[in-house]
Amino acid sequence: MAASATPRLADSDVVAVAFSGGLDSTALLHVATRSGARVLALHVHHGLQPQADEWAVHCEGVAREFGAAFACTRLSGAPGRGDSVEAWAREGRHRALHDMAGAAGVDLLLLAHHRRDQAETFLLQAMRGAGMAGLAGMPKVQWRDGLCWARPWLEQPRELIQAYAEQHGLRWIEDPSNGDARFARNRLRQTVWPAFPSAEAGLAQAARWAQQAEALAAEVAGDDLARLATLERLDLAGLAALSPARASNALRAWLAPHTAAPASLVERLLTEWRPGATLCWPAPGGELHAYRDGLHWAEAAGTFPPPSAVDLSRPGLHPQPGWQGAWLVEPASAGIAPARLARLTQRARAGAEQFQRAPKSALRSLKKACQEAGLPPWRRGGPLLFDAEERLIAVAGLGMDARAFADQDELQLALSWLDDSALPQREGPAGTTA
Template identity: 35%
Template sequence: MTRAGNSGSASDWPEALCAPVRNLPPCSRLRIALSGGMDSVLLLHVAARLHAGSGRLSAVHVNHQLQPNADQTERFCQQVCGELGVPLDIRRVVVNSRQGAGSDTGGIEESARHARYQVFEDLLEPEELLLMAHHGDDQAETVLFRLLRGTGVAGLGGMPESRPLGKGRLYRPLLGFGRSELRSWATEMGIHWVEDPSNTDERFDRNFLRQSIMPRLKARWPSLVSRIGHTARSCREGDELAGALARIRFQQCANEREALSVERLGQLGFAEQKNLIRWWIIRYHHVPPSISDWSRVMADLVNAPEDREPELRGEGYTVRRYRGYLYLVADRPPLPSDNAPLIPGRELVWGEWRLQLVPAGNSEMPAPAIRISTRVGGERLRPDPKGPSKSLKNWLQEKGIPPWERARLPLLLEAENGNQEVIGAGDLWLAGQYCGEAPASGWRIVVERECN
């Protein structure tokens, strides 16, 4: 590891390398993801030459604390940024090994990536741009790696040039260059960097591809990187077209609650059904499940008899069917214990619900004793003050409330003559004496629910 030198003068750097770093999307602040490796150090130098005078350039180094030279690499990044006059933000993370699809090393690699991107996501503010130094070889390795693991068109699209990240955006200006081309420029400009010792460890799947597979493929097909890059771009275009079609079908199949009509879904071909369901899941910021037999899943969701309750489970959500519609239901944490008191002037957070008991106007009437509970069975309510009472179970069915929502519906109970009277059911109904402009009780109940 040696000094990195400086960013050079305006005439030193090849225009082909400078152009994509000069012509960036508009941003309020420019951050460089600096690992200390060749590609990120080169990107830092180019960005420093082009943008250092703007006062909006900085770098961020994530120290995973996994390699023996991790602290040395951190000091190197400090040195380079100090010489270039670029502020550096250092973030240390603790990486926990998670069991991956392959080996423990694969789990560590994925955990490190997750920790790194979490730092970037937390760091970025609105209108900020994070530059990452991924290049054409990285793209080719990513596409090949995903192909070997099994993926669809979206996965074969590889890494996008730009995408949202946290409150800002991620941008990769070097995807059009190969590793050898960047290394040649870095060497020519006298730039030095730190080699990650783990890059040669072929227990990591990507390193195995990089060290043992890619060189043989390149020897046979010299234009391999550009060919795979072209394939990735074509797959991304195909994925964009599939997304555009899914949006059209969604508008045709969804109701006001964004649930999908089973009847209309059944009128689509299998490929469009699968495309719409996957797009719909992603729309809610979830990951579609890995399923080997989508045809069976779609047949169950669409064609199962009415008395069946087919489901599609994913990580953090379940697709459920109810009364001719499919609903995407996010997993929720357990509700608090029943009979939580509603204390005047204090907001009660109850699962995804927020409830308050507030005085109405200048009323000096004593606060009622109201508690929150879930259904236990047998409850009745009087939605029309002049009408008869109704079974809560039947009333919820009449309202078309799905079973999973009924189970999490907060019931507001008021003690009266030794009994618990239902005076409210979530945001569906409140007794007249606790709502309106001038509630008769002198108190108003406010009920709000977070969206999925």
């Protein structure tokens, strides 16, 4: 079943509803269509059940009956060996819902999660040892990638939703996988709620307290990081002066844009660092480096690109694929003759290079020059630029070699290196950045 064409419904009063065809989403779609808004029902065909095709037909019929437009996407592929079926379906469903809403020009998506769903999420996260963010469960309203994900029934008991559906004679799908005890959420439903029928409200309240605690922790981390950090560097000495709980909170907040750091890594960072130590910790997607009492993030580095010819004889920004940065070329009063920049070779550091920082400064080994400039070890690999006679012209992170400077009466260009993180964002199609 291929994805159906998504209607173009761009309008301020249009809302989308994630519509599985089950009890909860059927009731939500019914309420939404009676609100006076124009409604788009979004169905995701997971392809995991023999009845999935029939369910898609049922959902389209119900949507038309309620007066809603309808769109459907079938997920491609399947969970890999050892992968969680639930996680695969959830990730694919979120991606499909986002894409269908975006294609229709809709920026509000309603989901039918209710109080029991929130209570189950809290309990499952607690059993996994989650921190405050996990215990906070599902937010009632959340903007992600230009789409507002809203859960208007998050504080409503499921019994109220079922009573509404029965009162209006609604028909819905009963998914047989909901009784499959292989899935943790189903085992919880089969055991916890019958044994502790009043636990739902208390667990949902606990999730709300966790949300408040998480918001407070974010505020405190924001205050601490404003004093101690930039995106590129975290002051470890300042971090160590905080209380252990506050230091852990600030560290996790600083790591969040870079990597999904496990709790064990946060603990290692806080306990293993000592003033003046140079250390490295592997992390998902890269490495963390303690250098000169600062913590730095470095993306996972592959092998350096092979030597290549580069022409930097014209002013402008010259991106270098594979090197995670670009050369910036600008007119200058102290620089290099353009003709010399027309035929350059760009390559990684070999180990025997020498560098002169200024015309009257001493010639240093490249290693020594990097140390004197405070260039951290993980940024010393290059690229390096050499002219047609194999003379060093410039080093990323250090700048131009003074031996390459042109005479004063010549036209001159200055070279400097910009990492990808420092490059300006370019506007892409439809308002995206590239």
